[in-house]
Amino acid sequence: MTSAHTSSVPLRQDARTIGLIGLAHGTSHFFHLLLPPLFPWFISEFGVTWLQLGMLSSVFFVISGVGQALAGFLVDRVGARPVLFGALSCFVAAALAAASAQGYTGLVLASALAGLGNAPFHPADFTILNKRVSAARLGHAFSVHGITGNLGWAMAPLFLVGLTKFSEAHSWRLACVCAAGVAALVLAVLVWQRDAIDDRQGSWGHETRKASAAAQAEHPLAFLALPSVWLCFSFFFWSTCAMSAVQNFASPVLQQLYGLPAELTSMVVTGYMLCGAAGMVAGGFLVARVQRLELTISVTLLGGAVLLALAGSGLPGGMAAMVIACLAGLGTGLAGPSRDMLIKRAAPPGATGRVYGTVYSGLDLGFAVAAPVFGAMLDRGLLSSVFYGAGAALALSVLSAAAVGQRQRAQARRVMAQAA
Structure with missing residues (x-):
């Protein structure tokens, strides 16, 4: 596909896809920090150590790391969009599991579910961006993708600690329930706008024939x-x-x-x-x-x-x-x-x-x-x-x-x- 053709793609069309994927990526980074901002409250309520709390992050990222390698094959097989929907559903379940935790085991379950939800994001996000966004704007798409991830990290402590400290009940459980609501809302937006993130459409063929031939060889x-x-x-x-x-x-x-x-x-x-x-x-x-x-x-x-x-x-x-x-x-x-x-x-x-x-x-x-x-x-x-x-x-x-x-x-x- 020629550069002239790709440059004729309406900006609104590309911006819509970039914005939706940015929103999803920001949510994934938000859920990286579902539990860490609440560590002091977990120590107070459950009597756990900092080492145990550090292991919660290990559970998250071990599952996410192994899952990321496997998720690429799943994305290739069934498409990126349904995998992305499943990932956000895992975030809803993770936040609800955290809100209902009665001890360290419940926190481990929440961390595992969040890690499972995080695993597909890079293969799913980049597959959709590469197939839906025109080549002329792909660099900007990657930039927005990275920035929204940082913003997700930035928002998590504000949201979780703010709700915990300033709610009437001073309850970290309420903060987790609200986090589940955030993931559910983002999922609803993506389902509503699902045509803009359908990776079965709009393949712009960024790889050259020479690159494809080299890959096959x-x-x-x-x-x-x-x-x-x-x-x-x-x-x-x-x-x-x-x-x-x-x-x-x-x-x-x-x-x-x-x-x-x-x-x-x-x-x-x-x-x-x-x-x-x-x-x-x-x-x-x-x-x-x-x-x-x-x-x-x-x-x-x-x-x-x-x-x-x-x-x-x-x-x-x-x-x-x-x-x-x-x-x-x-x-x-x-x-x-x-x-x-x-x-x-x-x-x-x-x-x-x-x-x-x-x-x-x-x-x-x-x-x-x-x-x-x-x-x-x-x-x-x-x-x-x-x-x-x-x-x-x-x-x-x-x-x-x-x-x-x-x-x-x-x-x-x-x-x-x-x-x-």
Whole structure:
């Protein structure tokens, strides 16, 4: 399909699909944080430890990570739209399970259902976007997809803690019931507008015939032998470890380290994610201007690492530490578009979907491993170490990104030499 044809697609048509998928993706990130903002209330009511609470995140992301790899096959078989509907239904069930939990087992069930719901989102979202959005606007679609994810993360603590603190009953159970209502409302909107997210229509054929032929000639798992794929996986793993520390434990660490009230420190995740969303917008312009993407990633993520370490050092005042921790999100956001482009460059022709699926499973693994590790630190009173560990994880992700960039430049030199 020619670029002229794709550019003639009405903006309203593309915007409708992009907006609906953005809404769904934001909801999935909201449900990443269905339980973590409520950890202090779980400790008070059920007498659980921070390590046990960290394991709830591990349950979520282990199920999500394994399910993500399998969901791609299901999406190819039955289509992305019904899988997306099923995922949102799982979120409704997860929130209701949390609201009715009578102990730690009930929280584990809620976490498992939320992880099951989260699993299909990347293969389903990207399948619909690739098949429904015209090629000329696909980059903007990916940008909106990432930003709405950050906004979902930002809204969860505000919504859940706000309802818990300011409702008449001061009930976290009411907050969970309302979260179920959010997922049900989003599901209703998608069902109402289901024609705009039907992945059986509108395939724009973004892959060239040459790419398709290359994909057919190679074994479907051949991409797993590429070092760049695993370096990108490593990058996702380490950067997600840092995000896990902030999402799950930044609030209680700041509360204990600086004596700040819980209703104030619970906003640090919202601030971090909003700064990340702002950074992502600016980072989209950097991608077009910087050839060596790993330099952008290195500078911005190392800046974020320094800010996280400073926030955990105890040196600034309490409010200043909160602001500094939030600003660290700006660095991760700036790196986001460059990260996604780096992964795209690492993907061989015809294997983009499989590469993204594998690399994104590094995100799930990072969340699954990091949560209990940082939870154990908090149980032992190692407050500053949580922030120091997050900063160290960002630094390790920079090493992975640098290695990917070095390999890509070496490959480009070999191609130029052969052409000469």
